[in-house]
Amino acid sequence: MKEFKVKVEVRLKPVVLDPQGKSVLSALANLGFEEVRDARVGKLIELRIRDGSAESVRNRVDEMCRKLLSNPVIEDFVVNIEE
Amino acid sequence: MKEFKVKVEVRLKPVVLDPQGKSVLSALANLGFEEVRDARVGKLIELRIRDGSAESVRNRVDEMCRKLLSNPVIEDFVVNIEE
Numbered sequence: 001m002k003e004f005k006v007k008v009e010v011r012l013k014p015v016v017l018d019p020q021g022k023s024v025l026s027a028l029a030n031l032g033f034e035e036v037r038d039a040r041v042g043k044l045i046e047l048r049i050r051d052g053s054a055e056s057v058r059n060r061v062d063e064m065c066r067k068l069l070s071n072p073v074i075e076d077f078v079v080n081i082e083e
Numbered sequence: 084m085k086e087f088k089v090k091v092e093v094r095l096k097p098v099v100l101d102p103q104g105k106s107v108l109s110a111l112a113n114l115g116f117e118e119v120r121d122a123r124v125g126k127l128i129e130l131r132i133r134d135g136s137a138e139s140v141r142n143r144v145d146e147m148c149r150k151l152l153s154n155p156v157i158e159d160f161v162v163n164i165e166e
Contacts, residue, residue, distance in 0.1 A: 011127065011129070024128065028151060031150060033146075033147055035132050035134050036131070036132050036147075039129070041127070042126070042129070043126065043127060044124070044126060045107065046094070046122070047121065048122075049118050067114055
């Protein structure tokens with residue numbers, strides 16, 4: 001058993017409207033940051049996992065993303081694993 | 084003027100309790116993912132910025148993080164810039 005650090009990035013799919021991103025964009029413009037053309041807000045989920053192998057971790061984390069961590073209808077996810 | 088893609092990762096500082104992470108951890112355990120030892124939830128903010136240089140982008144984004152994108156009292160941020 002080893003301990004893995006896993007970073008999951010969850011983003012809205014590019015075709016999905018992002019009202020939180022639009023709020024950030026307009027707040028930045030109000031503060032004078034007018035060079036910002038677009039802003040999107042996603043989630044960063046960091047897990048510590050004890051498991052036998054990186055492949056097993058990848059399969060399990062994919063399943064976690066599909067079942068709980070992301071909404072596959074509107075979000076994409078990317079998984080990075082570090083030993 | 085070039086366009087830069089900037090990725091900002093905002094995390095709670097390690098000493099700060101993360102109730103959202105604790106909820107994720109217990110929901111994962113309830114779904115049978117008992118190998119997960121810890122979960123922390125942060126934000127992933129992606130910006131498109133038009134600016135003259137990567138240094139200028141870095142300075143401006145640091146300022147955005149301090150003023151709006153993060154709460155420096157309880158959060159840390161990491162900025163990645165791609166041209």
